[in-house]
Amino acid sequence: MSSIHTCSDARRLAKQRLPWMVFDYIDGAAGDGFGERLNRERLRSLRLQPRVLNNVEKRSISVELFGDTAALPFGISPMGMCNLSSPHADKWLAKLAADKHIPVGVSTAASTSLENMIEMAEGYAWFQLYFSGNEDSSQALIKRAEDSGYKTLVMTVDVPEVGRRPRELRRGFKMPFKMGPAQIFDFAMHPRWSINTLLHGRPELANFGGKYGAFERTASRAGADWNLLDKIRQSWKGNLVVKGVLSSEDAVRMKTMGVDAVQVSSHGGRQLESAPPPIECLKRIRDAVGDDYPLFFDSGLRSGEDIVKAYAVGADFAFMARPLLFAMAAEGEQGLVQLCEVLAAESSIALAQLGLCSIDDIGSQVLHPS
Template sequence: MTDLSRRFVTTDDFARAARRKLPKIFADYIDGGSFSETTLRRNREGFDRYLLRQRVLHPLGPADLTTPLGTGTAALPFGPGPVGFMGLYHRDGDICVHRAATRADTPCVISTFSINGLATMKQAAGTVPDFQLYLDRDPEVNASYLDQCRATGVKRIFLTVDTAITSVRERDVRNGFRSVSRITPSLFLQFAARPAWSLSLLRGGFPEVELVAGRPEFGRGALAQAGNLSGRLDIDLTWDKVRQLRADWDGELIIKGISDPEDAARAAAEGMDGIVLSNHGGRQLDHGPATITRLKAVRAALGPDPMLFIDGGFRRGSDIVKAIALGADFVMMGRPFAWAVAAAGEPGVDHLIRLLATETAITLQLMGLTSIAELKAAGPEILLTE
């Protein structure tokens, strides 16, 4: 048994280790939700509504986790979702996560707010990730984002639509995240209390968001850029602009941030390739429902053909199995990958993927199933409700 296997048995182990390594301003940014954090808590609690049926005395072979996705397949039914500023939690953290996903043959989505840009990540991993797009209020900036996607060979864009109005995340307010533009005395003390993180991350200067490098309107350094990027989001984002993006982008277009069946039906009618059922990890609308509890209705409204991704509170292989049974095609996970890279770098991300794959496989087999295909065929009938 390796040292990582003993230290990190669950995603929560990574979370605890990440909090010990990171300055509070970044640990709270990863962990926090909006206002009372009720939606954040419900995302986890929602999984308890669904019970797994155990079937026995079925022929069992090795579990096949291969997952159809659009016109291709993924080796796993889960992968890293977009997390802003991943490269602040571990030097080149976004590259580490993407390389690990590439080795696992599963999709990885990087944020507009990623520290390393698409070209750098492609060079480092040999593959290009999917790209999560925040529309800027300046069309020229948006055009530059699409140009970088085309130049690097991005095939799938995830347009985030639930952040035109940025909610209040009280942990970030207390810490000054998005409001500080430089290292203040308070931040210096936080960084000094985490010497290993500081020595690793800050060699060569404080990181910047590569996607907006050379644009003075975004400021210099990731702290200033965090506030400026957020403040420049297009608050007039409507279906008209989604249609324009559809016309401008030839690759797959996924709408991220849909949680209502009526919006899912509209996305299908507008010709989207898929949606992400998401409440932004409980970081936007407080007192909303858990995403897992909306999944069956959203799939019914979306129809069988568009891809249905989901995120929000996923921590276990059993969570992933429940989502696939209820109609999801793929599970995107944000915080667990941020915790893993912060806690143990690239080897930590590799280990997290193995942990989740093992949990998923064992759960399937204990239910009398041997593949994701069988799970999809069984559908909600493989679940019980209290």
């Protein structure tokens, strides 16, 4: 029987099992983490208005997304080096995406190659691009994504420089690992993870190496600009999502440039500690871009009720990240499946409490004005 009944259960169990360095890499945020906590607090303090005596027997939590039907109201936000949480994490995420018809974001810094991921995900994968300081290498990645069948490209724009995450820095987190006495002690204290990782081989930046050259996770991407976005929009014929937007002006400009959707996100509070809570930016951006423009949201969603809140504030689709890695670190593939069942049940029960039958019915009317 699973011990995961909430996202915090998954986090607590993962904290016991993962080496401190890996836990702090996943859980960490910019600065002291105040910005990350503030967003979660703002999300939590939003109140939903219950409504009664509507027949809510037949409920659906599926969502239309780029012409497909996602069976869950959330997708998997792109994350680098997922296999650090568990050696088969990428495979399990891809399988979940295929089973539920939800997108799995495949990071430029993924621990499984973009070619393998789209195959395992049976097409339900979106490639996430980090501009790597060099236009040719970005175009080469885009070409690989196109050749392997990706239909959606997610350009992440909120990392001109990798944010300072002190919890990572204190642990000496580097890719590939630099092993010193502190790391050896850390791994020795977490033998289950260490043996499992040793048996399956150290996770690598799988989109690089050999003929694909090197990738430096912390390299500057400060050269990315509107001109680059415009070129990518002109050359990429599929859906283009821009991820990491917190300003209405930026979102409106992207809409005018023909970007298909904007993902409102603070990178889970990992970039600018003083950034405004993304859940509040979502409201302002929705007002600015109008009702019909696709907006996605991630950062700080930790329950089905949070997911419902994201839709109520203005999202057309939601994404989650850390809790999924924690569920796999805690209980493997079963943990991931269990957490998704928890989130699905929580979302569906929240709909029932609000007197609604589908995610589509959620609007600002469900937000209590308190």
